[in-house]
Amino acid sequence: xxxINKTFVKWSITIxxxxxxxxxxxxxxxxxxxxxxxxxxxxxxxxxxxxxxxEIDTVIxxxxxxxxxxxxxxxxxxxxxxxxxxxxxxxxxxxxxxTFGRKRRVRVKYVCMKPTN
Amino acid sequence: xxxxxxxxxxxxxxxxxxxxFPLKTLYVTELAGSANMFSKYDxxxxxxxxxxxxxxxxxxxxxxxxxxxxSWSLSHIAHQKDNMHYNGFMSIHIPIPPALxxxxxxxxxxxxxxxxxxxxxxxxxxxxxxxxxxxxxxxASNGQTIAGCISTGVHGSALNVGSVQDYVVGINLIVGDKxxxxxxLERHTKPAxxxxxxxxxxxxxxxxxxLFNAALVGLGAFGFIHGVVIEAEDRFLLKRYVKKIKxxxxxxxxxxxxxxxxxxxxxxxxxENGKPLRPYHYKxxxxxxTNEDEYVIEIMYKxxxxxxxxxxxxxxxxxxxxxxxxxxxxLSEKFPxxxxxxxxxxxxxxxxxxxEETLGTLYETFWDAPYxxxxxxxxxxxxHKDSSKAYKVLEKMTQDEGPIPGIFAMRFVKQTEATLGFTxxxxxxxxxxxxxxxxxxxxxxxxxxxxxxxxxxxxxxxIPFTIHWGKNSDWKFPNLAxxxxxxxxxxxxxxxxxxxxxxxxxxxxxxxxxxxNLNTPNDTNDDDLIVSL
Numbered sequence: 316x317x318x319i320n321k322t323f324v325k326w327s328i329t330i331x332x333x334x335x336x337x338x339x340x341x342x343x344x345x346x347x348x349x350x351x352x353x354x355x356x357x358x359x360x361x362x363x364x365x366x367x368x369x370e371i372d373t374v375i376x377x378x379x380x381x382x383x384x385x386x387x388x389x390x391x392x393x394x395x396x397x398x399x400x401x402x403x404x405x406x407x408x409x410x411x412x413x414t415f416g417r418k419r420r421v422r423v424k425y426v427c428m429k430p431t432n
Numbered sequence: 433x434x435x436x437x438x439x440x441x442x443x444x445x446x447x448x449x450x451x452x453f454p455l456k457t458l459y460v461t462e463l464a465g466s467a468n469m470f471s472k473y474d475x476x477x478x479x480x481x482x483x484x485x486x487x488x489x490x491x492x493x494x495x496x497x498x499x500x501x502x503s504w505s506l507s508h509i510a511h512q513k514d515n516m517h518y519n520g521f522m523s524i525h526i527p528i529p530p531a532l533x534x535x536x537x538x539x540x541x542x543x544x545x546x547x548x549x550x551x552x553x554x555x556x557x558x559x560x561x562x563x564x565x566x567x568x569x570x571x572a573s574n575g576q577t578i579a580g581c582i583s584t585g586v587h588g589s590a591l592n593v594g595s596v597q598d599y600v601v602g603i604n605l606i607v608g609d610k611x612x613x614x615x616x617l618e619r620h621t622k623p624a625x626x627x628x629x630x631x632x633x634x635x636x637x638x639x640x641x642x643l644f645n646a647a648l649v650g651l652g653a654f655g656f657i658h659g660v661v662i663e664a665e666d667r668f669l670l671k672r673y674v675k676k677i678k679x680x681x682x683x684x685x686x687x688x689x690x691x692x693x694x695x696x697x698x699x700x701x702x703x704e705n706g707k708p709l710r711p712y713h714y715k716x717x718x719x720x721x722t723n724e725d726e727y728v729i730e731i732m733y734k735x736x737x738x739x740x741x742x743x744x745x746x747x748x749x750x751x752x753x754x755x756x757x758x759x760x761x762x763l764s765e766k767f768p769x770x771x772x773x774x775x776x777x778x779x780x781x782x783x784x785x786x787x788e789e790t791l792g793t794l795y796e797t798f799w800d801a802p803y804x805x806x807x808x809x810x811x812x813x814x815x816h817k818d819s820s821k822a823y824k825v826l827e828k829m830t831q832d833e834g835p836i837p838g839i840f841a842m843r844f845v846k847q848t849e850a851t852l853g854f855t856x857x858x859x860x861x862x863x864x865x866x867x868x869x870x871x872x873x874x875x876x877x878x879x880x881x882x883x884x885x886x887x888x889x890x891x892x893x894x895i896p897f898t899i900h901w902g903k904n905s906d907w908k909f910p911n912l913a914x915x916x917x918x919x920x921x922x923x924x925x926x927x928x929x930x931x932x933x934x935x936x937x938x939x940x941x942x943x944x945x946x947x948x949n950l951n952t953p954n955d956t957n958d959d960d961l962i963v964s965l
Contacts, residue, residue, distance in 0.1 A: 347745055347799075349558070350552050350555055350575075353502075353518075355458065355460055355503075356460070360805070362802060364803040365502075429520075429555075431523070432525070
């Protein structure tokens with residue numbers, strides 16, 4: 316009986332981990348043209364290695380009357396955006412669900428275009 | 433005014449994490465804004481003064497100073513323990529009007545372009561594209577800066593073209609802090625621009641083939657490369673095929689470069705007599721841990737530019753979980769015998785898809801390569817006639833003494849005129865093994881040990897070779913530079929000695945040059961060496 320319980324717990328944990336794993340993903344939009352803004356001082360070791368990354372990690376509240384939400388970006392100047400990444404997490408999905416969509420976790424990374432001379 | 437920000441750093445690393453290496457100060461220079469300084473020449477010359485100021489400061493502290501760009505080299509060639517200078521923001525390009533072309537120039541004026549050091553291959557391609565032009569070749573990707581490319585000898589697999597440095601026709605160097613220390617070099621047999629151009633960049637002109645060829649692949653030792661003049665050509669398309677062909681055929685093509693009389697033929701890529709055309713690019717991928725009788729090859733043919741053509745960019749690209757790669761490497765270090773199995777499982781990620789066909793410009797074909805985590809690459813240059821012989825001995829060594837987590841590839845490059853260019857054979861086969869960086873364990877040798885064995889095995893089998901300056905090797909191997917380049921080493925040092933003062937030779941030296949014994953000045957110092965011929 317004990318061994319059946321152990322197996323059940325093991326499989327449950329595996330399934331939960333798989334669900335959490337797949338609910339946590341990144342969608343990235345990248346410009347085919349231009350160079351990303353470099354950051355020679357950065358030590359990061361992810362996709363954005365040696366790139367100047369701007370990060371937004373916040374919770375927004377949308378009123379019932381709001382149709383959408385626009386966040387204004389000033390860092391890129393006139394050069395424009397090179398890459399934008401939106402990250403979805405299990406926690407974010409949960410927050411949205413329990414607040415009936417009123418609160419949304421926004422996790423966005425973006426890299427500006429390197430200005431040309 | 434150009435602005436330099438110093439950052440106190442304790443270490444610096446390459447893009448592919450081949451370090452970290454110790455460092456004191458990292459400098460980042462940004463150009464004066466175009467609103468404040470309208471003329472591009474003024475901004476360029478203003479930046480030159482700023483670099484001279486930094487050079488003087490380093491010299492006064494009895495320290496070294498080394499510029500770098502995208503950090504793509506996997507060796508420690510870009511590293512300097514005292515002062516490193518990031519020049520990626522120094523990216524002006526200036527059009528060359530016909531009035532600045534030299535009267536004896538054999539280059540079409542419309543093909544000449546002047547780029548500052550920090551322009552990437554991608555940016556240069558975009559500028560050229562807007563003029564209907566293209567680079568003649570690039571590396572397998574596009575993120576390197578032009579100064580980094582020529583300093584280390586970046587190459588693709590353009591067997592009739594050469595490496596990036598081979599289309600550079602003028603070099604602007606800053607070799608000290610005095611006004612006369614800004615020089616503009618060209619070949620005297622192939623002048624490109626006239627003295628008016630040199631005046632615009634406040635440079636002294638020296639037209640001298642020997643000096644130019646020595647400085648061309650200068651390993652960062654010939655001063656600060658501030659700008660280069662390149663020769664572009666009309667934009668063209670590359671028709672790319674990925675095929676699986678008999679191992680014997682792939683290696684025979686490598687050994688002979690005789691595509692015209694080969695049994696390997698692609699429909700449509702034949703001449704009027706039905707004989708196969710000579711390709712622009714030929715690459716062979718080899719997994720050393722399988723005994724398949726076929727290799728994957730990538731072959732490209734040059735076509736005139738014509739629109740429309742199918743979009744060569746895939747809409748969606750995915751990448752492996754970096755944690756998964758990390759896990760595989762950790763397992764490989766503990767259980768090296770699992771490496772061949774991993775490589776087999778990941779072959780779809782590592783190798784291009786067989787029977788894939790694309791058509792695109794050079795810019796589109798050799799596009800961005802995303803960072804995929806710590807990586808290594810060991811690359812030796814051999815005469816293409818030795819391709820299969822060299823591969824066999826290195827494969828045997830890798831199987832017997834490895835495995836290591838990487839696969840081999842062969843690329844082919846036309847001979848360079850650069851004195852220390854590693855593509856020194858009439859057609860050089862660049863035989864490389866690259867993969868994921870690992871750490872030495874009880875069961876797997878270190879990368880340095882592996883690359884030392886590569887050198888020893890090639891020497892034991894009497895195969896003349898060179899090593900890619902920007903890739904991993906046992907750079908402290910005794911007499912390595914002399915073994916690879918013979919008397920050319922003396923010639924290279926002689927011209928460095930003539931162009932740079934002893935003080936500046938020390939400023940522009942680093943651990944890499946010390947390791948390969950290229951830092952020490954020659955005993956001779958010919959007064960009439962650095963002159964226009």
